[in-house]
Amino acid sequence: MSREPERPLALIVEDEPPIRELVRLHLELAGFAIEETGDGRDALARTRARPYDLLMLDVMLPGLDGVSLCRAVRAEGPNTETPVLMLTARDGESDKVLGLESGADDYLTKPFGIREMMARVGAIMRRSRRAHVDQRPHREGAGSRVDARDVALHGDRREALVRGQAVELTKQEFDLLYQLAARPGIVFSRASLLQHVWSDDTYVTERTVDAVISRLRRKIERDPHDPELILTAWGVGYKFVDG
Numbered sequence: 001m002s003r004e005p006e007r008p009l010a011l012i013v014e015d016e017p018p019i020r021e022l023v024r025l026h027l028e029l030a031g032f033a034i035e036e037t038g039d040g041r042d043a044l045a046r047t048r049a050r051p052y053d054l055l056m057l058d059v060m061l062p063g064l065d066g067v068s069l070c071r072a073v074r075a076e077g078p079n080t081e082t083p084v085l086m087l088t089a090r091d092g093e094s095d096k097v098l099g100l101e102s103g104a105d106d107y108l109t110k111p112f113g114i115r116e117m118m119a120r121v122g123a124i125m126r127r128s129r130r131a132h133v134d135q136r137p138h139r140e141g142a143g144s145r146v147d148a149r150d151v152a153l154h155g156d157r158r159e160a161l162v163r164g165q166a167v168e169l170t171k172q173e174f175d176l177l178y179q180l181a182a183r184p185g186i187v188f189s190r191a192s193l194l195q196h197v198w199s200d201d202t203y204v205t206e207r208t209v210d211a212v213i214s215r216l217r218r219k220i221e222r223d224p225h226d227p228e229l230i231l232t233a234w235g236v237g238y239k240f241v242d243g
Helices: 017-029 040-049 066-075 093-101 114-133 171-181 190-198 206-220
Strands: 009-013 033-037 054-058 084-088 106-109 145-148 151-154 159-162 165-167 230-233 237-240
Touching: 009 017, 009 040, 017 033, 017 054, 017 114, 033 040, 040 066, 054 066, 054 114, 066 084, 084 114, 093 206, 106 114, 145 171, 151 171, 159 206, 171 190, 171 206, 171 237, 190 206, 190 237, 206 230, 206 237
Parallel strands: 009 033, 009 054, 054 084, 084 106
Antiparallel strands: 145 151, 151 159, 159 165, 230 237
């Protein structure tokens, strides 16, 4: 008798039981196995103990807020690359940007529709599957190496060295840095970067590019507020320093 394929495992971190139950129901219908908790510290312990295929994090949580939880997950442990969908009750742009800068792949503002939720889950899961199937930095050759100013990128190993020191980057961060550093001095619009790094994902916006650039600068720049490597082309987009 053939074994049933193992279901992807999602962790729902939401302290409002009705919302948690609603999310659980529809993720189960989509084929996920579910773990759930309403406490941020319990969620942190879980994410450090085992890998998940999807994390759904509420921003406002007892014990440890969702933004801090997301940063901790991205910093170390078995879920540094796990897709994260952030849930927020606030609709302010700063709250959404804060969630994306913490390492979330996307966000949903409460109250949200189930169709939108599942569409966003589907989009970030497709990105995750592409990351595992194709470990190349976008469309370059798998063995490509890029050396630009203080940065060395190894496409085959997906390793980044900055001033000789290894830097841990998420797939989005690596792909975005590779796209820029491979063509120093060339200005890329946000729309162009979206096309190269995120491909056909509908639920990603130009604000996501800004959030990932902000995260990259914190990791590779001496002073993220006065960047020397990733420069802003005001009114257009970004470029890697030339020369």
